[in-house]
Amino acid sequence: MPGAHDLKTTGLKVTAPRLKVLDIFPTVYRVLTQFEQAGILSRSHFESGKAVFELNEGSHHDHLVCLDCGRVEEFCDTEIEDRQRRIAREQGFELADHALSLYGHCQRDNCPHKSAAAASAARLSKSK
Template sequence: MPSRAIESPTVPDGDIQLESQQIKQAGLKVTAPRVKILSILENCGKRHLSAEDVYKELLSQQEEIGLATVYRVLTQFESAGLVCRRHFEGGQSVFELNSGEHHDHLVCVKCGKIVEFADSIIEERQARIAAENGFEIEEHSLVIYGVCSESGCQKKA
């Protein structure tokens, strides 16, 4: 069965100790904004957040962290391999914790629901196609846009 769903890990409550550890291991100084942002990524319940989402969450928690810092920190986390940045259609990028395993996405164009999946057959075909064209793959992005099974989404517009 080459195709399997990847479920979001059920994250435990924020653990400053743990988050500081991860940040340190990533080679970054442990600062309040970084710990806080990582904690939100781990515990807010959603796996895919835009910088704006993170910022709003911070505001709702009375945190005094600027939007510029959110962008900076997310970019640093990306460079450090802690998070992955995705560019779905619709303007802004979304960030998700790096699960370590590559996967692609199914996005509902109605409700925005996101399902992750990995498929070895597709991966293999991609590798072959790249090779046939003399390309050395660096990364790839596969996003399937559609309508999910929610009744509200199925409704014809």
């Protein structure tokens, strides 16, 4: 089981809250998986290998994913939804479900997920 040594080798300070999270993480992950199986949560997998749990609020949405900082934004566009249904119908499919993830590069200089170096580089390139 991961512990203080693992925190130190990754450069993180060993603190009581971090050790507690490491201790209960297997339980939290099991509960998240149970919630997913019960339909309370949904899990989205992205090409970067990142997975995100979201509350299943019953409404469909798609995702924008930043390839630099990993930020995930939800969006819903009725035109896209209508077009996807129309394309499926034209191809002889009855659409049951779909997942749309658009990948790109975050353009917000103040994105909290970007490293300071990446944000600085973005500001410099915009000033040219």
